[in-house]
Amino acid sequence: MLGAIGLALLGAPLVTLPNPAFGGDPILIAIASDPAQMRLYCFSTRCGDEEWKLAMARRQRAPEIDPADLPPLRKVELPGQQRVIGGVSAPATSRESRSMYSNDYRIGTRYGVQAVRDGPTQIGLQFGAGYRLAPLYDDGINRPGAVFRGELNLGQRIGDRARFTQSVQVESGRGDTFVKQSVRLDVEVWQNWKLETDFAIRHDNNGGGGSESAESSIELIRRF
Structure with a gap:
């Protein structure tokens, strides 16, 4: 800023002002008649437009950089922007099911609901x-x-290796009632080896007379 002011003062045209009356003192008259004598001296190592010359010299020496040569900017994620689960999705399954069926011995329709399905217990x-x-x-x-x-x-x-299952089936019609109760225990013994146990009781009133039977099985199964 001081250099710019100095350039303005140095480059300004000299203006001859009328000699004011200073009581006839020749020194005051000489200073008033020549405003250039009132300029301040520059005691800085940078005078005039030296700083502009240095800036232009640095700009000319600096190599030109192609933006294509610069490394790509790394995207920084702020806290809270990270996705807890990304790229993983599972289709939702309904708890209810409806179906119609037919086979060689029965035709009909059924409705099912999974009351409890998440976790170790299922109903x-x-x-x-x-x-x-x-x-x-x-x-x-x-x-x-x-x-x-x-x-x-x-x-x-x-645990991680065993599962217990119990089911009760009922069929009623024409005055008869049939009930089947079964208990099953599956245990993972070794890798690809499973022990399956099954116990079932069947009861049929058979028009009031009734009959009952039971059966059980133990099987060791290897998966291939």
Whole structure:
């Protein structure tokens, strides 16, 4: 800034002012008649336009940089911008199911709901109505006719290797009622080896007379 002021003073044209009256002192008259004598001396190492020359010299010596040669800017994520789970998604499954079925011994419809399915304990319920075409082909009453069916399933995981399952099936129609209770325990013994145990009790009132049977099985299964 001081250099710019000095350039302005040095480059300004000399103006001859009328001699004011200073009581006739020749020294004062000489100073007043020549304003250039009133300029301040420059005691700086940079006078005039020296700083502009240095800046231009640095700019000429600095190499030109191609923006394409610069490394790409790294994107910085602020706290809270990170996604907790990224790139992973699972389709949601319904807790309810509806279906119609037909086979060689029964036709009908059923409705199912998974009351508890998340976690080690699971509870499921199914019920529906149908018509039995032939008896004794599956678990149910022993004569044809309209029937009502229901099923309750309970599952419990025990540790990382075992699972306990219990189910109760009921079919009723034409005055007969059939009930089946089964208990199952599956244990992972070794890698690709599973021990399966099953115990079932069947009860059929058979028009008031009734019959009951039980069976059990133990199997060691290897998966390939």
